[in-house]
Amino acid sequence: MPITPEHLRDFGKRHACDHSDEVTLRAASSRSYYAAFHALHPIVDRLPASRRCVAARVGRLSHTEMVERLKEWRTGRLGVDLSSLVPLKKRMVQSLEVARAARVQADYRLNEHVTLPELEEQIRRVRCIIDAALKISNEISRRSKPTLRPDEMRDQLPQERHP
Amino acid sequence: MSNSATPDTIFNNTLGEAFEALKLGANDLVTVRRVQRRADELASIDAAGAWELRAYASAIKNAFDAADEMFACALRLQPGNLNVRVRWLAMLCVTGQVGKVKEKFIAFRPGLDGNFAAMGAVISLLGYVGLLHDAFQLRQRLAALGGNPGGHAFDGDFGIASAPEMVRAKVLATDDFPEPLPSSVYTFSAEDAEQVLADQGLSVDAWSEPIGCAIRFLRQKRLKVVAVKSSFIPHDDRATAMHFQLLIVATPDICWEAEWEFCGVLVDRDFPIINSGTATIAFIPTLREAPRANHP
Numbered sequence: 098m099p100i101t102p103e104h105l106r107d108f109g110k111r112h113a114c115d116h117s118d119e120v121t122l123r124a125a126s127s128r129s130y131y132a133a134f135h136a137l138h139p140i141v142d143r144l145p146a147s148r149r150c151v152a153a154r155v156g157r158l159s160h161t162e163m164v165e166r167l168k169e170w171r172t173g174r175l176g177v178d179l180s181s182l183v184p185l186k187k188r189m190v191q192s193l194e195v196a197r198a199a200r201v202q203a204d205y206r207l208n209e210h211v212t213l214p215e216l217e218e219q220i221r222r223v224r225c226i227i228d229a230a231l232k233i234s235n236e237i238s239r240r241s242k243p244t245l246r247p248d249e250m251r252d253q254l255p256q257e258r259h260p
Numbered sequence: 261m262s263n264s265a266t267p268d269t270i271f272n273n274t275l276g277e278a279f280e281a282l283k284l285g286a287n288d289l290v291t292v293r294r295v296q297r298r299a300d301e302l303a304s305i306d307a308a309g310a311w312e313l314r315a316y317a318s319a320i321k322n323a324f325d326a327a328d329e330m331f332a333c334a335l336r337l338q339p340g341n342l343n344v345r346v347r348w349l350a351m352l353c354v355t356g357q358v359g360k361v362k363e364k365f366i367a368f369r370p371g372l373d374g375n376f377a378a379m380g381a382v383i384s385l386l387g388y389v390g391l392l393h394d395a396f397q398l399r400q401r402l403a404a405l406g407g408n409p410g411g412h413a414f415d416g417d418f419g420i421a422s423a424p425e426m427v428r429a430k431v432l433a434t435d436d437f438p439e440p441l442p443s444s445v446y447t448f449s450a451e452d453a454e455q456v457l458a459d460q461g462l463s464v465d466a467w468s469e470p471i472g473c474a475i476r477f478l479r480q481k482r483l484k485v486v487a488v489k490s491s492f493i494p495h496d497d498r499a500t501a502m503h504f505q506l507l508i509v510a511t512p513d514i515c516w517e518a519e520w521e522f523c524g525v526l527v528d529r530d531f532p533i534i535n536s537g538t539a540t541i542a543f544i545p546t547l548r549e550a551p552r553a554n555h556p
Contacts, residue, residue: 187527188527191527192519195503198542202491214512214545215542215544217545218516218543225516
């Protein structure tokens with residue numbers, strides 16, 4: 098792999114300093130979010146498509162689809178060990194939504210300032226999301242099997258679908 | 261307080277001190293006693309001012325119903341005083357009592373027309389607690405009456421770049437220049453606001469519920485909110501959402517710990533507007549970490 102999510106996160110950290118101009122702060126905030134997105138990608142990619150997101154219908158893992166899959170993923174059904182991670186997963190999703198909003202603001206809202214404190218907060222937010230993702234991933238691996246195949250994971254999920 | 265201090269000076273100084281305590285959420289008995297003593301000093305020359313100061317003393321003790329009764333007493337003595345109404349709203353805002361802010365705003369709204377400074381201040385206060393629909397409507401009314409709504413227009417969105425006169429324009433407080441009243445900065449359009457909420461089947465005040473929850477949460481943590489920024493966040497695959505940034509007097513580490521903990525509170529509270537992704541709340545620090553340089 099040419100680069101990892103950590104490289105994106107490090108880009109943000111490297112540019113969180115007083116002499117960075119606003120273009121750099123925006124770029125760093127945006128890259129930091131993508132560090133979280135790519136860190137979560139391997140986990141979310143193995144989850145079934147969500148019920149709500151349009152992108153899911155064409156098999157695309159969009160930003161919204163990522164959040165929706167995580168929301169619909171009933172971690173507790175995977176086992177007792179993982180049920181303790183449900184609150185962590187919910188917090189992580191909350192935080193991912195905030196990080197995404199900060200990223201959209203940095204990329205699209207040019208009439209609003211993006212400041213160094215906002216970037217610093219974004220970096221902390223992303224670090225926590227990545228830590229949570231790692232914890233969940235490790236817990237899945239630590240259970241009975243090293244990895245779950247998509248069909249196994251799907252088996253653990255509720256089968257009923259909303260119209 | 262010096263013997264030469266005028267009643268206005270006593271009142272204004274105490275007002276600033278009371279708001280600082282209210283924003284910080286410190287149930288500080290020393291401040292309560294000082295505010296009450298000043299109220300007693302004022303009682304013989306400015307009964308309305310004395311009742312208002314007593315209201316702040318009660319609010320600092322988190323006795324909010326008593327504070328409302330005392331504000332009502334102050335208002336009965338000065339029924340035409342819009343500043344009392346604005347400060348009552350401000351007290352409710354900084355303590356996160358969003359439901360009461362809405363209720364009082366409805367009651368005070370008819371008397372605001374024509375007083376541009378008061379209207380501007382109320383617009384900012386409504387923005388502070390996420391009552392953006394009301395803020396926008398009042399802002400349109402202010403413009404229709406010939407007042408300066410402030411800010412700039414961006415392709416149909418309206419931005420209030422600085423808070424109106426009665427609420428200081430400066431976003432960040434400093435030790436030298438503390439802000440007596442809260443301020444807010446926001447950009448939005450009425451059409452977007454109404455459409456977003458209608459799409460979600462939510463009321464126009466839905467944004468304010470988690471904001472009030474955040475303000476109360478931060479007061480419990482003794483973390484002072486100095487401003488609230490609101491932004492519309494466009495999405496290409498779902499409805500536009502609102503992103504609120506609460507600027508807090510805290511270092512990044514403290515601020516982040518609070519935001520992460522608050523994510524858990526939001527999960528527990530189960531707000532539909534948060535669950536649907538139509539609103540996100542971030543805490544932004546206003547202080548830097550202590551320098552690690554080799555200073556003595």
